[in-house]
Amino acid sequence: MTDKNTMSGKTPISRRGFASLLGLSAVLVASPSLAAPASIRGTVSYRERMALPPSATVTVQLIDVSRAGASFSIIAETTPLPGRNVPIPYVIRYNDRDIRSNRRYALRAEIRDGRRLLFTTTQNYPILNNRRETTDLMLERAGAAPRPEPDREPSLVGSWVVVDIAGERVTDRKPPVLQIGPDNRVSGNTGCNGFGAELRVNRREIDFSRAISTQMACEPPIMRQERAFLSALEQARGYDLSPRSNQLELRDRRGRPLMRLRRA
Numbered sequence: 001m002t003d004k005n006t007m008s009g010k011t012p013i014s015r016r017g018f019a020s021l022l023g024l025s026a027v028l029v030a031s032p033s034l035a036a037p038a039s040i041r042g043t044v045s046y047r048e049r050m051a052l053p054p055s056a057t058v059t060v061q062l063i064d065v066s067r068a069g070a071s072f073s074i075i076a077e078t079t080p081l082p083g084r085n086v087p088i089p090y091v092i093r094y095n096d097r098d099i100r101s102n103r104r105y106a107l108r109a110e111i112r113d114g115r116r117l118l119f120t121t122t123q124n125y126p127i128l129n130n131r132r133e134t135t136d137l138m139l140e141r142a143g144a145a146p147r148p149e150p151d152r153e154p155s156l157v158g159s160w161v162v163v164d165i166a167g168e169r170v171t172d173r174k175p176p177v178l179q180i181g182p183d184n185r186v187s188g189n190t191g192c193n194g195f196g197a198e199l200r201v202n203r204r205e206i207d208f209s210r211a212i213s214t215q216m217a218c219e220p221p222i223m224r225q226e227r228a229f230l231s232a233l234e235q236a237r238g239y240d241l242s243p244r245s246n247q248l249e250l251r252d253r254r255g256r257p258l259m260r261l262r263r264a
Contacts, residue, residue: 038096040127042135043087044080044109046119051085056113058082060090060137062127066103072196073212075105082111087136099128109137115159115177115264117142156180156201156241159264160248165228166258174222176229178261190226192218197233204240206250208233232258 044058059079063072076094092107099105105128111119119139127135162176163169170176174191181187186197186208195213199206211230217223237253246263 037093038099039091039093040107040135041089041091042107042137043089044082044111044137044139045086045088046111046139046141048141052082052111052118053113056082056111056118058088058090058109058111060092060107060109062092062094063106063108064103065106065124072106072108075099107135107137109139111139115161117159117179120181156199156239156248157182160261161264162229163247163260163262165225165232168228170225170229171221174225176225177264190229192216192222192226195230204238206236206239208236229259 040062042060044060057079058081059077061077062075064075065072075098076092078090078092080088080090082088090109104126107125107127108121110117110121119141121137122140123138125135125137157180160178160180162178171191176189176191178186178188180199184199184201186199188195190213193214193216195211197208197211199208201207211233218226232250235252235258236250238251238255240249240251241247242249248261248263249257250259250261252258
């Protein structure tokens with residue numbers, strides 16, 4: 001089994017953290033001499049009787065969930081090779097110097113086929129610091145976005161691929177992707193870095209906050225695209241969702257278009 005772990009790959013930032021992410025291009029550097037390796041072993045499963053497609057990928061993360069009501073930060077992650085059936089064994093390695101006795105930790109996992117989310121954890125799996133170590137994770141199938149009721153707004157839940165930012169089309173090779181969960185948690189990829197945030201929606205008002213992001217540097221055009229994407233999320237205060245065309249448009253506080261996305 002191939003195991004790829006990222007140690008301390010994400011860092012929580014403040015309410016206005018998007019602004020500080022715009023100029024971020026540093027690559028994390030870990031010192032082997034300070035490493036104090038530890039590991040968690042377990043399995044990933046789901047109840048449906050179905051085989052995974054050959055292109056499916058599995059991600060298991062050790063996360064810090066200490067801040068009530070805030071997005072988590074990632075301590076380490078692994079991407080085991082899934083095969084086509086479950087249970088899928090995993091080993092997630094982390095640096096135990098990153099673990100604090102006064103903080104709370106948990107495990108989360110997801111299975112994707114390309115950009116499409118197939119399965120994800122929907123319950124809490126606490127781990128470490130003398131908590132019951134539940135290392136066998138049961139994932140739930142990610143359903144399609146629910147059909148809107150007659151007098152309710154259409155749902156934003158689902159995966160969205162960015163088409164253009166400020167009228168400029170994004171690169172087809174690495175378009176930013178936005179995943180909105182039913183719990184108003186946001187995750188995705190800027191085309192370079194993975195990120196997470198929280199979402200607040202009230203009628204046609206929208207606000208992204210409490211951002212976290214990995215800290216990798218990519219090619220200059222991709223980094224410019226990343227900065228434009230994060231800037232658009234920071235400025236977004238309204239949206240227009242067209243169920244027929246499956247397109248989402250984010251707007252600033254004056255109603256000017258910032259970014260256009262299509263449902264994946």
